[in-house]
Amino acid sequence: MGDVVELSVLQTVLLSLLIVVVLLLPLTLHKVEENLEIFLFACGVFAVTVSQVWSGHLVFTALKDPIKITLAVLIAGLLFRQFNTHLQKLTQKAVKIIGLRWTLFLIVLILGLTSSLITAIIAALILAEISVMLPLERKGRIKLVTFSCYAIGMGAVLTAIGEPLGTVVISKLAGPPHNAGFFYLIEHVGWFVLCGILFMAGMASSLREHTISRAPGEKAAQLGNDNTVKGIAVRAGKVYLFVMALTFLGDGLKPLALKTITHLSASWLYWINMLSAVLDNATLAAIEVTPAIDDRTLTFLLMSLVVSGGMLIPGNIPNIICASKLGIKSKEWVKAAFGLGLVLMVAYFMLLCAVL
Numbered sequence: 068m069g070d071v072v073e074l075s076v077l078q079t080v081l082l083s084l085l086i087v088v089v090l091l092l093p094l095t096l097h098k099v100e101e102n103l104e105i106f107l108f109a110c111g112v113f114a115v116t117v118s119q120v121w122s123g124h125l126v127f128t129a130l131k132d133p134i135k136i137t138l139a140v141l142i143a144g145l146l147f148r149q150f151n152t153h154l155q156k157l158t159q160k161a162v163k164i165i166g167l168r169w170t171l172f173l174i175v176l177i178l179g180l181t182s183s184l185i186t187a188i189i190a191a192l193i194l195a196e197i198s199v200m201l202p203l204e205r206k207g208r209i210k211l212v213t214f215s216c217y218a219i220g221m222g223a224v225l226t227a228i229g230e231p232l233g234t235v236v237i238s239k240l241a242g243p244p245h246n247a248g249f250f251y252l253i254e255h256v257g258w259f260v261l262c263g264i265l266f267m268a269g270m271a272s273s274l275r276e277h278t279i280s281r282a283p284g285e286k287a288a289q290l291g292n293d294n295t296v297k298g299i300a301v302r303a304g305k306v307y308l309f310v311m312a313l314t315f316l317g318d319g320l321k322p323l324a325l326k327t328i329t330h331l332s333a334s335w336l337y338w339i340n341m342l343s344a345v346l347d348n349a350t351l352a353a354i355e356v357t358p359a360i361d362d363r364t365l366t367f368l369l370m371s372l373v374v375s376g377g378m379l380i381p382g383n384i385p386n387i388i389c390a391s392k393l394g395i396k397s398k399e400w401v402k403a404a405f406g407l408g409l410v411l412m413v414a415y416f417m418l419l420c421a422v423l
Contacts (some may be wrong), residue, residue, distance in 0.1 A: 082322075100396050103380065128314060172209040175267050189383055218263070235369070263373075310384070328351075348372040380395070
């Protein structure tokens with residue numbers, strides 16, 4: 068885990084207040100909501116400064132880590148722009164043949180099940196593009212995206228290639244006594260994840276009552292469908308800044324997490340991990356997962372991280388990509404996803420306690 072930074076009382080208070088600020092300001096101040104990437108970047112710089120963890124390695128990592136995601140967003144945006152007409156015809160044909168209800172169900176199911184192989188980034192890019200082609204009003208489209216992002220976040224954890232969370236866990240448990248291999252996470256949380264993906268697909272299929280015909284004069288910006296080269300480049304730039312901000316925020320808050328959440332029981336970890344809504348879940352996993360962890364605690368830990376990651380926009384890369392593409396604001400995301408996330412957290416907690 069690296070060197071442990073000993074925090075003073077003042078540092079602990081400041082970092083704790085920062086978490087509250089990160090949670091509340093995007094929901095209460097319009098200016099913050101409109102400039103979320105810049106706000107989170109400032110919070111990340113503040114966290115690193117308070118924790119006194121500035122280093123050349125951290126700056127290099129913050130500059131390097133977003134490159135892969137940003138390039139994926141940029142290249143995929145340009146490709147989708149080129150083949151937009153073909154994809155739109157395919158989507159419309161699916162709706163015509165099997166109906167909107169089953170189309171929505173299959174979109175969420177397929178993206179959730181395949182995200183561990185094609186990566187959460189690619190799954191989110193596909194979702195962001197397809198969602199603007201469906202005959203849904205904005206409210207229904209946002210719900211579809213949040214349901215899908217929950218499913219993608221759950222599914223992506225099942226392998227080391229789906230998202231960083233799975234990579235961190237398998238890497239840390241590769242040796243004795245766990246000897247984690249490619250199918251390790253599938254064996255431990257596969258059935259729980261499958262249930263969650265099916266539930267989200269079912270929720271998406273219920274959106275039929277929100278469908279409307281797209282208004283002829285509806286602005287492209289309202290749909291988040293700015294497919295100009297400039298729009299695609301700006302979107303990629305925002306994603307870069309967002310991921311860089313989360314890198315700083317994660318490292319800046321890591322000393323506080325190390326101080327407060329180590330040595331907690333599985334039940335306490337489960338609820339504390341709701342911090343994953345604003346703090347990178349891979350960072351929390353890097354702190355909490357050790358070779359000494361037992362299977363029960365690991366299952367509680369993983370399910371809390373993947374579920375709470377869907378609650379707020381910063382919680383998962385798919386959330387960030389789709390919110391940027393569709394222009395979804397923090398308040399809109401919270402309205403569609405936060406309550407659902409709380410229900411899922413309670414339901415999974417009861418299920419895990421009963422089964423494990």
